[in-house]
Amino acid sequence: MNLELLGITVLWTFLYGYLIVSSIDFGAGFFAFYARWKKKDHIMNDLISRYLSPVWEVTNVFFVFFFVGIVGFFPTTAYYFGTALLIPASVAIILLAIRGSFYAFNNYGSRDSIFYLFLYGATGLLIPASLSTVLTISEGDFLAVTDDKVTFLAKELFTSPFSWSVVFLSIVSVLYISATFLTYYADRADDRQARRTIRQFALFWSMPTIVASLLVFISLQMHNPEHYNKAITEYWWMFGLSLLCFGIASWFIYTGKRYGTAFIMVMLQFFFAFFGYGASHLPYILYPYITVHENVTNETMALALVIAFILGLLLLIPSLILLMRLFLFDADYVKGKKK
Amino acid sequence: MELDSVMLSRMLTTMTLMFHIIFAMIGVGVPVMIAIAEFIGIKKNDPHYLLLARRWARGFTITVAVGVVTGTAIGLQLSLLWPSFMEVAGQVIALPLFMETFAFFFEAIFLGIYLYTWDRFKGKWTHWLLTIPVMIGSSASALFITTVNAFMNTPQGFDLKNGQAINIDPIAAMLNPATPSKVFHVVSTSYMTSAAILAAIVAFAILKGKRGQYEQKALRLTVTCTLIFSVLTAIAGDVSAKFLAEVQPEKLAAAEWHFETEEGADIIFYGTLNEDGEIENEIRVPKLLSFLAGNSFDTEVIGLNETPEDERPPLWIHYMFDIMVSIGMFVMAITALFVIMSKVKKWNELNKPLLWAVVASGPLSLIAYESGWILAEVGRQPWILRGYMKVAEAATRNDDVGITFVMFALLYLVLGVMTVVVLIKMFKNSPAEAELEKRFPNGEGSA
Numbered sequence: 085m086n087l088e089l090l091g092i093t094v095l096w097t098f099l100y101g102y103l104i105v106s107s108i109d110f111g112a113g114f115f116a117f118y119a120r121w122k123k124k125d126h127i128m129n130d131l132i133s134r135y136l137s138p139v140w141e142v143t144n145v146f147f148v149f150f151f152v153g154i155v156g157f158f159p160t161t162a163y164y165f166g167t168a169l170l171i172p173a174s175v176a177i178i179l180l181a182i183r184g185s186f187y188a189f190n191n192y193g194s195r196d197s198i199f200y201l202f203l204y205g206a207t208g209l210l211i212p213a214s215l216s217t218v219l220t221i222s223e224g225d226f227l228a229v230t231d232d233k234v235t236f237l238a239k240e241l242f243t244s245p246f247s248w249s250v251v252f253l254s255i256v257s258v259l260y261i262s263a264t265f266l267t268y269y270a271d272r273a274d275d276r277q278a279r280r281t282i283r284q285f286a287l288f289w290s291m292p293t294i295v296a297s298l299l300v301f302i303s304l305q306m307h308n309p310e311h312y313n314k315a316i317t318e319y320w321w322m323f324g325l326s327l328l329c330f331g332i333a334s335w336f337i338y339t340g341k342r343y344g345t346a347f348i349m350v351m352l353q354f355f356f357a358f359f360g361y362g363a364s365h366l367p368y369i370l371y372p373y374i375t376v377h378e379n380v381t382n383e384t385m386a387l388a389l390v391i392a393f394i395l396g397l398l399l400l401i402p403s404l405i406l407l408m409r410l411f412l413f414d415a416d417y418v419k420g421k422k423k
Numbered sequence: 424m425e426l427d428s429v430m431l432s433r434m435l436t437t438m439t440l441m442f443h444i445i446f447a448m449i450g451v452g453v454p455v456m457i458a459i460a461e462f463i464g465i466k467k468n469d470p471h472y473l474l475l476a477r478r479w480a481r482g483f484t485i486t487v488a489v490g491v492v493t494g495t496a497i498g499l500q501l502s503l504l505w506p507s508f509m510e511v512a513g514q515v516i517a518l519p520l521f522m523e524t525f526a527f528f529f530e531a532i533f534l535g536i537y538l539y540t541w542d543r544f545k546g547k548w549t550h551w552l553l554t555i556p557v558m559i560g561s562s563a564s565a566l567f568i569t570t571v572n573a574f575m576n577t578p579q580g581f582d583l584k585n586g587q588a589i590n591i592d593p594i595a596a597m598l599n600p601a602t603p604s605k606v607f608h609v610v611s612t613s614y615m616t617s618a619a620i621l622a623a624i625v626a627f628a629i630l631k632g633k634r635g636q637y638e639q640k641a642l643r644l645t646v647t648c649t650l651i652f653s654v655l656t657a658i659a660g661d662v663s664a665k666f667l668a669e670v671q672p673e674k675l676a677a678a679e680w681h682f683e684t685e686e687g688a689d690i691i692f693y694g695t696l697n698e699d700g701e702i703e704n705e706i707r708v709p710k711l712l713s714f715l716a717g718n719s720f721d722t723e724v725i726g727l728n729e730t731p732e733d734e735r736p737p738l739w740i741h742y743m744f745d746i747m748v749s750i751g752m753f754v755m756a757i758t759a760l761f762v763i764m765s766k767v768k769k770w771n772e773l774n775k776p777l778l779w780a781v782v783a784s785g786p787l788s789l790i791a792y793e794s795g796w797i798l799a800e801v802g803r804q805p806w807i808l809r810g811y812m813k814v815a816e817a818a819t820r821n822d823d824v825g826i827t828f829v830m831f832a833l834l835y836l837v838l839g840v841m842t843v844v845v846l847i848k849m850f851k852n853s854p855a856e857a858e859l860e861k862r863f864p865n866g867e868g869s870a
């Protein structure tokens with residue numbers, strides 16, 4: 085495997101990691117707000133905060149890692165996306181900033197203001213929607229490129245069925261991933277009431293997820309037939325596996341057993357879909373301007389980045405395992421017996 | 424001055440960075456203070472110090488959150504506002520930026536563990552050990568980002584051919600000539616400013632009548648640390664000046680209003696420039712600049728006239744330099760006085776004027792920190808990559824920077840106000856004495 089493929093695979097993996105951990109976080113924000121609104125917060129919100137408090141900062145770093153990495157490996161992306169996306173990206177940053185800081189203000193500072201919770205819940209849906217448009221833009225036709233300037237064609241984006249189906253998919257996926265994880269977490273905490281509520285969310289959001297995925301496929305066929313054809317001829321099996329995992333996960337949740345396995349199946353469902361999508365998008369990063377082969381950084385830097393990455397992983401993996409053992413797999417902590 | 428996208432990009436970058444560095448500085452310095460307090464607390468079995476560490480850590484969660492979100496903002500803004508710069512420089516200097524994310528990761532993981540495991544381990548030292556990766560992580564982020572900034576001042580590790588960077592050596596780019604002095608000064612000033620701010624808060628509480636053991640111990644600890652770190656800062660500042668004299672003379676010359684190259688150069692404090700560019704109203708110390716630049720009173724110091732006129736930094740950075748140095752000297756003097764007075768039995772260090780001076784040291788140090796960065800960054804003008812690329816060539820051509828500036832200004836306003844309000848509320852709602860009672864009911868160790 086050459087360096088540029090290795091690089092994009094690593095970055096895509098981190099983006100996948102961000103997709104999972106941030107979905108849990110974003111969705112949890114929405115559920116926390118919903119529960120408070122329906123006056124059911126005593127059931128769920130302790131549970132949610134016990135999981136989120138120690139890990140939210142780690143979630144953010146996944147994202148930072150991705151955008152620093154992509155500019156490092158493929159510096160041209162800075163030029164195209166940077167020039168074009170000033171306004172949309174700034175809006176996304178501001179939403180992220182509001183979300184992160186207000187989470188801290190609420191959780192550590194003055195407790196429980198419904199206004200904070202509202203901000204927290206609403207940004208949890210708006211952020212995935214706005215971030216997902218970057219993927220939409222990478223399909224091409226939303227940028228006008230001249231010699232010294234790249235312009236973002238906002239009107240095209242807002243009137244494109246493809247773009248809206250991606251937004252729809254991102255929002256329902258967030259809620260679905262989050263609900264399946266929290267069902268598992270509630271189950272480990274032996275918190276029956278919370279589990280019952282969240283399991284209903286998980287079942288409720290499973291169908292829309294599949295419908296939205298189909299919509300994305302259909303509109304992709306219209307928007308970028310080249311990508312679509314590659315996806316269904318070369319990588320159809322990945323999407324098939326994804327569907328299979330979805331089936332297994334839904335079965336477990338429906339029958340009410342093995343919530344842990346169910347969540348792993350959900351992760352695999354998104355893994356196959358996400359990598360199938362990414363692999364069929366290659367060699368383009370931004371269709372048709374940036375490809376992984378032509379716009380990769382120089383070889384020395386690519387090699388240095390890969391080495392740094394490997395050394396970094398050696399440091400991170402043991403630390404992450406420690407974090408998970410203390411907060412995710414420590415039954416007493418999950419049950420709220422340890423502070 | 425025209426508000427084109429170059430100017431607006433500069434303003435937005437400046438605003439974001441000046442806001443971020445407040446929290447970044449706290450992020451680098453406060454973990455060290457927490458580690459020291461917890462260490463003493465365990466060692467002496469003194470609940471006062473343990474409580475101190477706990478309370479600082481609680482406040483720290485808020486500033487970290489704001490540090491993280493503003494850091495994410497600046498990280499993305501670099502690509503949004505300086506796309507051409509990132510495209511070219513990224514080829515050479517992406518490595519430390521990438522490694523910085525690992526430092527964040529490392530810090531974030533252990534900070535999460537530290538904050539939620541106060542009572543979870545059997546041995547007391549286990550919890551304290553967690554401060555070490557947190558300190559390493561945050562100081563390493565400062566180190567890596569500072570190498571990037573140093574690279575912008577003294578780029579090396581590549582050759583430029585037809586606008587393309589070739590023969591790239593990422594390690595040489597990281598370890599450029601400006602790196603050692605910059606990292607040393609940035610890290611020591613972060614420690615100093617954090618300690619000074621904590622000292623100011625305690626001194627203020629004592630002035631408001633909270634004269635318990637807890638406050639007195641906290642004050643002695645924070646002031647002593649401030650003194651130590653301010654001595655380190657002055658040494659590092661001296662190293663920085665010597666570095667500039669040798670490698671980036673136009674920055675030092677602009678900061679010192681030193682126009683003619685000469686031996687035995689005088690140092691100029693404050694003063695004004697008249698229409699003919701002559702210096703008036705200044706305080707002049709003969710030959711001191713030569714000493715600052717090269718450890719001898721007749722070192723030759725290169726003057727600004729050697730630099731082509733369109734490559735000279737603006738002269739107002741002189742005041743930034745003076746503010747920084749004056750504050751450094753003031754804080755060092757005040758903290759030294761405090762430490763001496765507390766050592767001599769007859770003297771009472773808790774007198775009002777001295778306490779007010781300690782209170783002032785906190786915000787003043789922050790001002791010095793900001794002035795130092797302004798000096799360093801504006802002193803690099805007009806270059807973004809000294810000798811290779813000017814700021815004007817690097818900025819985005821997007822026309823919407825103005826509205827973006829307004830959006831971020833509002834964001835920082837809200838975040839700044841909220842941070843202060845939440846922190847005050849947090850500590851008002853749980854006063855130290857009450858918490859001490861609650862956590863250590865038997866009063867163990869509080870002799």
Ligand code: HDD
Binds near residue numbers: 576616664788789
């Ligand atoms: C509490 C803050 C503080 C204090 C008291 C001082 N400094 Fe400083 N100074 C900084 C905070 C700072 C800084 C924010 O850390 C800077 C900005 C960039 C850098 O490398 O460090 C800086 C930059 C900086 C530079 C420019 C370095 C460069 O661009 O490469 C010089 C020459 C000095 N300092 C010298 C001094 C001297 C002689 C001081 C006398 C005591 C001093 N500083 C006190």
Ligand code: HEM
Binds near residue numbers: 434441571800
């Ligand atoms: C990748 C790294 C960096 C880039 C691309 C960058 C770029 C810039 C640019 C273009 C400006 C505008 C210059 C001007 O307005 O005159 C600026 C200003 C500034 N930068 Fe940097 N910088 C970087 C690193 C840093 C770091 C690490 C710091 C420290 C926190 C910093 C602090 C500042 C400050 C305080 C200003 C304001 C100066 C002013 O008032 O104009 N910069 N930076």
Ligand code: HEM
Binds near residue numbers: 446447501569
């Ligand atoms: C161009 C300048 C800078 C950039 C691009 C930048 C980037 C970032 C980013 C992306 C984050 C968020 C990381 C996360 O998600 O955890 C962050 C946080 C942080 N930055 Fe900066 N940074 C800059 C300047 C500085 C400087 C000058 C320092 C040190 C003096 C510093 C120290 C930190 C620290 C310690 C954090 C962790 C948050 C905290 O503990 O408060 N940064 N920075």
